[in-house]
Amino acid sequence: MIRLENLTKVFDTPKGAVVASDHVNMEVPSGEICILLGPSGCGKTTTLKMINRIIKPSSGKVFINGEDTTGLDTQQLRRNIGYVIQQIGLFPNMTIEENIAVVPRLLGWDKKRYRERARELMDMIALDPDSFLKRYPSELSGGQQQRIGVARALAADPPVMLMDEPFGAIDPINRAVIQDEFLKMQQELKKTIMFVSHDIDEAIKMGNRVAVFRDGKLVQYSTPDDLLAAPKNAFVESFLGEDRALKRLNLVKVREVVSDEIGTVEPGDTLATALERIDDFGYQNSILMVNERRQPVGLISRAVARTTKGYCRDHFQNVPAAVNLDDDLRKVASLMFAQDITWLPCVDDDGRVCGQITQRAMTHHLGARFRAHEAEAAATGQQPRG
Incomplete structure (x- = not known):
């Protein structure tokens, strides 16, 4: 134009x-x-x-x-x-x-x-x-x-x-x-x-x-x-x-980094079930509890699931935050730092859980672009900047 x-x-x-x-x-x-x-x-x-x-x-x-x-x-x-x-x-x-x-x-x-x-x-x-x-x-x-x-x-x-x-x-x-x-x-x-x-x-x-x-x-x-x-x-x-x-x-955007692998429990599940699912996702110390519409309603920590008996609905913490697929990573990083957490649930426009985003995934995604530039510069004989 x-x-x-x-x-x-x-x-x-x-x-x-x-x-x-x-x-x-x-x-x-x-x-x-x-x-x-x-x-x-x-x-x-x-x-x-x-x-x-x-x-x-x-x-x-x-x-x-x-x-x-x-x-x-x-x-x-x-x-x-x-x-x-x-x-x-x-x-x-x-x-x-x-x-x-x-x-x-x-x-x-x-x-x-x-x-x-x-x-x-x-x-x-x-x-x-x-x-x-x-x-x-x-x-x-x-x-x-x-x-x-x-x-x-x-x-x-x-x-x-x-x-x-x-x-x-x-x-x-x-x-x-x-x-x-x-x-x-x-x-x-x-x-x-x-x-x-x-x-x-x-x-x-x-x-x-x-x-x-x-x-x-x-x-x-x-x-x-x-x-x-x-x-x-x-x-x-x-x-x-x-x-x-x-x-x-x-x-x-979150949708570029989101992983659809996320463990969840429902309010009627036992804490023993929650602990098993936390172990299935070993890099997390908690698991997300969702309602019948698959919306996030709470977190079950590993410590509670390991030391307490009963049902998830009676022993959950509030979800500190959730991010939309169209949010950018700056918002995600800010929420993670503010809440001192390393992962967040991701939701669609209807508030339904569709995955999770982790600090590790964000770091890998950002670093991949710089590594690709360095590889391209090396292949062409140029000196990469930064």
Whole structure:
């Protein structure tokens, strides 16, 4: 959907020419989010702004859906590209509805159509249209204004969106909420998005691909997983940080690591039965008790099963936590550390037990990607990084 071909920007300054973006070549497939990442002054924002011609390229080309945009009218080009910035840029003298409808009105939409579109988008960004559409930007919080900025960019249903640190000015709690809501929207909308960020965690969470810039040059362009497992050089490795293996916890879902081998008992089973099943799974010191719907309702410890007689229903502990198949390993690790446990039951969307996840399985899964990279580097004669 977006292709950059030798895209270059040179600024003339009193001290001479400064190359802000240096022969950048990259492609962003349709429906994906590409994060432009790097330190301040590395060329990521300049590259982004050349796509909608806020900054005019010195040389090179931008293709959108296979079409060279060089000869397109600038206004026409921008009306077909959604644009969201950190400062939001809402018009203070317009209501929220009027702000959202700016581009549709320029495109000649009738009033009924753009009003319906405004209400639809308010629902999408989880703001009540009846409560907010007639307000002015000054009556909204910063986080609410940022959501309106996203809605405005989506108003005319553009195939491409450009986002320049759109959530950077929002406090961490609201930023995480808006990020999550935006990703849910993206699952449905499938926009092609280029997104400038300086936050590595945001890049890993939001991006299908990450482009790392340094001194105007595109240094590495990879999926988040490949970027963390195989940084191209010492700069990328240093920029990602020493905890890059832990950052991969955000990328892996429970369903990728879950084991369906899990011992369970029912409330009417004896403690002797519980002990036998604990022994069958020798690396655990407890066993999960489930109800008739196979939902987790308690734990029977080895110590209790060994020293006590009776039924499981009378001698269980509470289940400290359970995780869903779509949770990421960061959540799993946090729960394990908080509860001082080495395994957790996994449940489906109906709360039924479908397996378990262990610290050992997580460690093996994370390490396997790095070992594969080292093996690949050895096979090609390269020096593996990290």
